[in-house]
Amino acid sequence: MPRRTKSPQDAGPHPGAVYQLKVTLRRIRPAIWRRVQVPGSTPFSTLHDVIQMVMGWEDDHQHAFTLPAATRRARAASIDERLPLEAVAGPRTRLLYEYDFGDGWEHDVLVEKVVAAEPGVRYPVCLGGARACPPEDCGGAYGYARLLEVRADKDHQDHEEAREWVGAGFDPEAFDHDAVSTALGRVRLRQPRAGEAHAAAAARALTREWVGGRVRAPFYITEGEPYRPELVLWLEVSSGLIVGSSAVRPEDPAEVVAAALAAAVQAPITGPPRRPELIRVADEALASAVRLALSGVPVTVAPTPELQEIVKALAQQAAAGDEPESYLEGGRVQRETVAALFAAASRLYQAAPWALIGDPDLVAFEAPHLGQPRACISVLGQLGESTGLLLFESIAGYRAMQDYAAEVEEGARDDDGALGASVLALNFERRADLPPPLAREIKAHAWKLAGSAAYPHPVALDPDGVLRPLADADVRLLAVVADAMAQYCARHRDGLATGRFGGATEQLTVQLGGEAHEVRVTAPHPEAPWDEEPNPYDGPPDEEDDDPFLDLD
Numbered sequence: 074m075p076r077r078t079k080s081p082q083d084a085g086p087h088p089g090a091v092y093q094l095k096v097t098l099r100r101i102r103p104a105i106w107r108r109v110q111v112p113g114s115t116p117f118s119t120l121h122d123v124i125q126m127v128m129g130w131e132d133d134h135q136h137a138f139t140l141p142a143a144t145r146r147a148r149a150a151s152i153d154e155r156l157p158l159e160a161v162a163g164p165r166t167r168l169l170y171e172y173d174f175g176d177g178w179e180h181d182v183l184v185e186k187v188v189a190a191e192p193g194v195r196y197p198v199c200l201g202g203a204r205a206c207p208p209e210d211c212g213g214a215y216g217y218a219r220l221l222e223v224r225a226d227k228d229h230q231d232h233e234e235a236r237e238w239v240g241a242g243f244d245p246e247a248f249d250h251d252a253v254s255t256a257l258g259r260v261r262l263r264q265p266r267a268g269e270a271h272a273a274a275a276a277r278a279l280t281r282e283w284v285g286g287r288v289r290a291p292f293y294i295t296e297g298e299p300y301r302p303e304l305v306l307w308l309e310v311s312s313g314l315i316v317g318s319s320a321v322r323p324e325d326p327a328e329v330v331a332a333a334l335a336a337a338v339q340a341p342i343t344g345p346p347r348r349p350e351l352i353r354v355a356d357e358a359l360a361s362a363v364r365l366a367l368s369g370v371p372v373t374v375a376p377t378p379e380l381q382e383i384v385k386a387l388a389q390q391a392a393a394g395d396e397p398e399s400y401l402e403g404g405r406v407q408r409e410t411v412a413a414l415f416a417a418a419s420r421l422y423q424a425a426p427w428a429l430i431g432d433p434d435l436v437a438f439e440a441p442h443l444g445q446p447r448a449c450i451s452v453l454g455q456l457g458e459s460t461g462l463l464l465f466e467s468i469a470g471y472r473a474m475q476d477y478a479a480e481v482e483e484g485a486r487d488d489d490g491a492l493g494a495s496v497l498a499l500n501f502e503r504r505a506d507l508p509p510p511l512a513r514e515i516k517a518h519a520w521k522l523a524g525s526a527a528y529p530h531p532v533a534l535d536p537d538g539v540l541r542p543l544a545d546a547d548v549r550l551l552a553v554v555a556d557a558m559a560q561y562c563a564r565h566r567d568g569l570a571t572g573r574f575g576g577a578t579e580q581l582t583v584q585l586g587g588e589a590h591e592v593r594v595t596a597p598h599p600e601a602p603w604d605e606e607p608n609p610y611d612g613p614p615d616e617e618d619d620d621p622f623l624d625l626d
Contacts, residue, residue: 091190092158093200096124096170098207099179100214107202107253113159113187115197117152119260123197124170124180126256129206134173138182140166140314140343153311161312163187163345176213197257202248208239221245281350282310283337284377286359287330290320291388291539295403299542301535304387305333306380309349315383316341327359331366338367353377385489388539398508400515400531406545408518413585414548415520417555418529422501424559426462427454429569435471435598438464438557440590443550449598450554453500460526461500464554468600470494473536490538499551502528553590556583561594 090113097106107127111120117138125132138152140161152161152168162168168182190196207217224235285307293299300322307317317337321329338348352372354360360372400411430436436450449468454460465471477493504512507528514520515528522528531551533541560581568574578595597603 090159091188091196092162093185093188095183095185096128097181097183098128099181101217103204105204105206108185108200109197110200111158111197112190114157116157117154120158121154121170122260123257124182126260127199127202127253128180130172131209133209134175136170136172139169139171151313156312159345160347161314161344166343173209176210176216178207178213195258197260199250199253199257202250202253205243205245205247208243211238282353283316283334283349283351284308284310284353284379285317285330285334285363286355286377286380287321288380288384291384291537293539293542294320295542299405301539301541304384305330306383307334307337308379308383310379314343316343318342327362330359331362334363335366388490398510400511402543406543406548409586410545410548410552412518412520414531414552414555415522415529417552417559417585418499418501419521419523419527420559421555422460422523422527424562426452426558426562427460429562429566430596431604434596434603435468435601436558437595437598438554439593440553443553443590445550450558459500461498462554462558464497464551465494468598470496492534492536492538494536496534497547497551498532498534499555500530500532501526502530504528549585552585553583553592556585557581557592557594561596565596
């Protein structure tokens, strides 16, 4: 066995439940693994020592235990090493143990089963294993494979150096069970000293505090009519583990949170069944429901920022949806509507309103029959970068977005990707920047494009920046707005281009799918006069090719 650089711990045998673990080093084939039994009361700080010994590491580097995410949308949780194994894991639980963050040695730790301790057996015990531990500082899984390859090749120029690195007697296929058992015999699971006892008690107390509530999910459920659910979350504070989680509809009563708590007590997502000693929620109504569901546990009403942190982490991981991105939105948007959008977007791109109207200059758009009595348009692209337009329900929405951005820039608010207002956007992308499924749809349906930088990409965003699935009405509205703006720019191009535009209101008719839409466009927006400086924009983005379908395959 390699040398140990830390003194082993000492104590006596541990009665009670015993956890059988299989520790497997990732990204190595054939697998390097060990099977070991430890008491469930073993703290993770000691489990670290056990893994070091059974694997054959020298404990020269940092390490960490984490609990992998329970779902695709959840996040991995770091484990407080003061906690015992039984507080976090149960049968079939998988943990991740990482050693040497430079080389990145990752170990899967699987709880194969939980058994009763056998009388007279001193734990921990190694039951078996396969293959030798890689040498320290060899460069991780890839470096180790390369090292073995060079060591086996006597003609390689680095052969002797590789032999010296691992030692002449190193056998990568060997596992010395006797040596491991001897090393484990020096590990003793001691009782904590006086100072450590206080820390352990604090850790146990924290373990039993659960924080819960319902928060708005950073994603939509698109099965059937799309809706944005609320998440009912119960969090174990000290370990950072989500012990209960479910998605509910916003109209569901407060009792669903209490029901989720009762379910988490009986069958938590992670670890064995357990009961909190303290519960914290954000409002009194929820506290009353929780007290009825779980009597005898103190419930306090206080802020629950931990839940918002979970939502932020989920938002960073969440995709727009589980289904592939599509203009047709899984059948919710009609092909004819998308075709009309492409035709209108082509006219808008050719009109190039960003060559005439600056980014901060707002345009009023009125179409009450489309649910837009006092909408506000912001044109993007004055700087010649991304082009398109944003549609807000009112000028108040635009100003809310500006205020939000200013607070982020001043450091008064975290940049969490939120906008501060709902927005419907029509962006023009280059082929390389467009999601591949959308590009394939364009080719399949032969939808009209105005150029290689004119791929229309409609997007709907909630105030917190979460993508909202588009409905047919959203796409139809964007088509009407695009066509109306193209008409307006055509009528007033000379005045807008020279910077001597005095303003005008136009009553326009937009033909869309056999329907005539009467809309009104006013520029400047009556509540937002424009800057009179000439627009410095000098033209649309450079075209990369003459055939917009050249590279669609």
